Amino acid sequence: MVLPLGFHSDKPNQVCKLLRSLYGLKQASRQWNAKLTKALQENGYKQSTADPSLFTKASGNSFTALLIYVDDILVAGTSITHINELKHFLDKSFKIKDLGNINYFLGIEEVTTASGLNLSQRKYVLEILKESGFLEAKPAQTPATTGLQLTHSEGSLLEKPEIYRRLIGKLLYLTNTRPDISHIVQQLSQFVDKPTSTHLTAAHRVLRYLKGSPGKGIFYHSNSQFKLYGFSDSDWANCPESRKSVTGYCIYLGNNLISWRTKKQATVSKSSSEAEYRALASTVCEVQWLHYLLADLGIRLGMPASLFCDNQAAIATGENHVFHERTKHIEIDCHIVKQKVNERLIKLLPIPSQKQVADGFTKALPHPAFAIFQSKLGLHDLLSFHHFDLSKLQTRS
Incomplete structure (x- = not known):
C-alpha cells in the first residue's frame, strides 16, 4: 500500500481510508x-x-x-x-x-500410476449434468449427429438465452481435457448471441454423450519419446452461411496429445487446397510456439516436426518455391509454411484421409469413425478396468 501520487500533507501520522477491497x-x-x-x-x-x-x-x-x-x-x-x-x-x-501433492487443480483431477499421468474433469462433468438435469439421461454414442450444420435461422429463439450461454461456457472449459468434443463446442459457441431451440437441442446431445463417459480424460505416458509430430486438416466451406472453412489440428509429443484446436478460418477460401494451406499455416505457428516452450523447459528437439496433411496440393504449395498465379491471392502470413520448411522446423508428409487424425476436429463423424478418432486422442476412463488397476492408483506431485 502506498499513498496516491501527488499526495502532500504537513500533518503527521495520517492514514488512507480504504474505500474498496x-x-x-x-x-x-x-x-x-x-x-x-x-x-x-x-x-x-x-x-x-x-x-x-x-x-x-x-x-x-x-x-x-x-x-x-x-x-x-x-x-x-x-x-x-x-x-x-x-x-x-x-x-x-x-x-x-x-x-x-497435486490431485485437483483448477477443476482438473490428476491421477498418476506407474505407467503415466491421467487428467480428467469427472467432478466438473457431473456438476454440469446435475445442473442441466441430465444425470439420468440416455447416453449418446457421439457428441453430434453426422453431417450436422447449424445456422442462425433454424428453430425458435430461446426465452432464457443465458442458460445456453452458461452451458456453452462450461463446455468450452471442459475441452481442456476432452478434445473429442472440441468441434461441436466450437460450432455451438457461434450462436451464443441469439441461441435457438435447435442449438439447445444440439448442446443437449453433447450432455448425453458426456453422460456415457464422465470420467474420460487425457492419458500421458511416462515413457514417451521426445518426438514432435502433428496432423492438420480443414473442412472446406463448412459454414453454410459465410462459406468459411474450419481449421483443425492436433500435435503430439511422442504418444501424448499436447495441443489441439478447432477454429473457423478468418477468410473465405477459393478452393479446398487453399483451406488446407491456411490450416497448415496455423499448425506451423503452433509447432513454432511449442518449440519455444520446450526450449524454456530445457528440451531441445534434434529433428524437424513431422506434419501430416491429406491434401497433396497444399503440401506442394508449402514446398514449392515457384510463385504461381493461383496462389498469389493468399495472404503473406500463410507462406510461413514455406519458411519453416526451409528452416527444417517442420517436414510435410502426405497421409490418406482415412488415417487423418485431425478429421474429427473439423466435422461431425459417424460412430465407427468417431470411435477410431477418439482412440487416437489417447483418452482413458479412470473408472475403466481395461486401462487401470484401481488398487494401484496413487497421487503424487
Whole structure:
C-alpha cells in the first residue's frame, strides 16, 4: 500500500481510508502479478517468453518449474530439496498454504500410476449434468449427429438465452481435457448471441454423450519419446452461411496429445487446397510456439516436426518455391509454411484421409469413425478396468 501520487500533507501520522477491497480493483491482479514476478526473478527464476505464467530455474543437475494462475501455483521439479526451499521462500514472502501433492487443480483431477499421468474433469462433468438435469439421461454414442450444420435461422429463439450461454461456457472449459468434443463446442459457441431451440437441442446431445463417459480424460505416458509430430486438416466451406472453412489440428509429443484446436478460418477460401494451406499455416505457428516452450523447459528437439496433411496440393504449395498465379491471392502470413520448411522446423508428409487424425476436429463423424478418432486422442476412463488397476492408483506431485 502506498499513498496516491501527488499526495502532500504537513500533518503527521495520517492514514488512507480504504474505500474498496483490493480484490475489487481492476489493477489488483496486475499489481499482484508484478510483485510475484519480481520476487521469483530475484530468487533466480526465469520467466518464460513463450508463456509468461511459466517460471523455470536450472541449478546444477536439478530443474524446477512453476506454473501460475493468479494466486494458485503448481510446482514441479527434479529435486525435492529445491522445491522445499522454494516453498519456504514463498511462505516467507507471501504466507502461502501448502496443499501437498497435486490431485485437483483448477477443476482438473490428476491421477498418476506407474505407467503415466491421467487428467480428467469427472467432478466438473457431473456438476454440469446435475445442473442441466441430465444425470439420468440416455447416453449418446457421439457428441453430434453426422453431417450436422447449424445456422442462425433454424428453430425458435430461446426465452432464457443465458442458460445456453452458461452451458456453452462450461463446455468450452471442459475441452481442456476432452478434445473429442472440441468441434461441436466450437460450432455451438457461434450462436451464443441469439441461441435457438435447435442449438439447445444440439448442446443437449453433447450432455448425453458426456453422460456415457464422465470420467474420460487425457492419458500421458511416462515413457514417451521426445518426438514432435502433428496432423492438420480443414473442412472446406463448412459454414453454410459465410462459406468459411474450419481449421483443425492436433500435435503430439511422442504418444501424448499436447495441443489441439478447432477454429473457423478468418477468410473465405477459393478452393479446398487453399483451406488446407491456411490450416497448415496455423499448425506451423503452433509447432513454432511449442518449440519455444520446450526450449524454456530445457528440451531441445534434434529433428524437424513431422506434419501430416491429406491434401497433396497444399503440401506442394508449402514446398514449392515457384510463385504461381493461383496462389498469389493468399495472404503473406500463410507462406510461413514455406519458411519453416526451409528452416527444417517442420517436414510435410502426405497421409490418406482415412488415417487423418485431425478429421474429427473439423466435422461431425459417424460412430465407427468417431470411435477410431477418439482412440487416437489417447483418452482413458479412470473408472475403466481395461486401462487401470484401481488398487494401484496413487497421487503424487
